[in-house]
Amino acid sequence: MxxxxxxxxxxxxxxxxxxxxxxxxxxxxxxxxxxxxxxxxxxxxxxxxxxxxxxxxxxxxxxxxxxxxxxxxxxxxxxxxxxxxxxxxxxxxxxxxxxxxxxxxxxxxxxxxxIPVAGASALRGLHRVGPVLGRRVLITGATGGVGRYAVQLARMGGAHVTASTGNPDAYADELRALGAHRVVADPAESGTVDGVLDMVGGSQLVAAHDRLAVGGTLVAIGHSAGEAEHFPLGAMYGDFGRHDRSITTFHLLGCTGLAPDLSWLADRVTTGELDxxxxxxxxxxxxxxxxxxxxxxxxxxxxxxxxx
CATH class of the missing domain: 3.90.180.10 (Medium-chain alcohol dehydrogenases, catalytic domain)
Structure with missing residues (x-):
């Protein structure tokens, strides 16, 4: 072949x-x-x-x-x-x-x-954040393949979606059309959020983690920045509104039961609910x-x- x-x-x-x-x-x-x-x-x-x-x-x-x-x-x-x-x-x-x-x-x-990497990564990432109906979700690296699926799926789930991109002037209209309520240049501008899907890593992950509300979860999916994460002293303290926050990771190829997710996403793409x-x-x-x-x-x- x-x-x-x-x-x-x-x-x-x-x-x-x-x-x-x-x-x-x-x-x-x-x-x-x-x-x-x-x-x-x-x-x-x-x-x-x-x-x-x-x-x-x-x-x-x-x-x-x-x-x-x-x-x-x-x-x-x-x-x-x-x-x-x-x-x-x-x-x-x-x-x-x-x-x-x-x-x-x-x-x-x-x-x-x-669908497989981009769509399923976004879907499994949102599963780790938990129910997003009525919650605030930040998507970093929102113009990439995973990010664009994540914006759509978070909005479909009922979240208030903030999309972060390095060039909001160029991509704000596209991201709003996909479902973003706000588009920002830096995660630090997002305000307090209940969940983060981070596609960038490095300093953006650190900034996004700082925006988590009590009980919030950051899901580290991508690492396109190619830089290490350096958290300042106090970033992991649990006082002053920082109680019970978490960072989680996953490897898509290590996940089980992907077939139903892939089928569900394929249905949504076919009907036009997902672009x-x-x-x-x-x-x-x-x-x-x-x-x-x-x-x-x-x-x-x-x-x-x-x-x-």
Whole structure:
């Protein structure tokens, strides 16, 4: 089968090549991939660190070619959305049925391919904040793929949403259209909030934590700043309105029971209740173009590769 292989001698670090079709484990289905979406983390870190010839790709949408031998998961011919640690940038991938969501017939599988990392990270992050109806939620790094899903889902859940972005003049209208009530340049400007979904890390995470109300939770999801978090003395004290605040983390690939989440998100994208915010889309022989835009921070939202 054809696949995008890591080749650090190529300008983008990727080249199209041939590899064997994967042999699924009994609890895995074989998926014929139609589209995959790129994530900054896998492009920025994965291409640099994995062995030459690796097939990367966390996100992929397609059709079940062969159902799992153990009888779990969807039947052959079912349109699906999938998440795995690698293998999405290929014509076929093998995926645990626990990480396969079903997709409505006729859905745009390119749009659906944006769901696994971005949509599921936002959804699982909000689950950790707890019920958000009537509560105040801050989303940092709101113009990225996860951030845009998070703004929509928080608003859908009934939260008062503040979106933080480094360039509010350029993106305020877009973020308000997605559901943000306020758009700020710095988390310190957000006022007191009950929950934070942080996609940035570093000093922004520290500033966002300082805005938490009593009982508030900050969920650290992304680390795009690439800098350490240094909390001032007193940041973790529990007095003066700082009682019972928490910081939590999670690793999406370590989560169980993702299939229902992926299916639910696919339904919402198909009906138009969620906008996947695709900002670049093209055939996979143009992957280098999409990688360059991601690494250059010139692309906000999601990039979709269509698998020929």
């Amino acid at each position: 054809r696949a995008l292989l890591v080749d650090r001698s190529a300008p983008s670090g990727l080249r199209l090549g041939d590899v064997p079709v994967p042999d699924p484990a009994p609890n895995q289905a074989l998926i014929r991939v139609v589209a995959t979406s790129l994530n900054y983390g896998e492009v920025r870190v994965g291409i640099e660190l994995v062995p030459e010839g690796t097939v990367l790709g966390w996100d992929a949408a397609g059709i079940v070619e062969r159902a799992a031998a153990d009888g779990t998961g969807p039947a052959a011919g079912t349109p699906v959305v999938t998440l795995a640690a690698n293998g999405g940038w290929a014509e076929f991938r093998a995926v645990d049925t626990d990480s396969i969501g079903t997709v409505p017939e006729g859905a745009d599988l390119g749009a659906i391919s944006t 996947p915010q695709v900002s670049w889309r093209g055939p996979w022989d143009r992957a280098a173009e999409a990688v360059d835009l991601l690494l250059g921070r010139k692309l906000h939202g999601k990039a979709v590769l269509e698998i020929a």
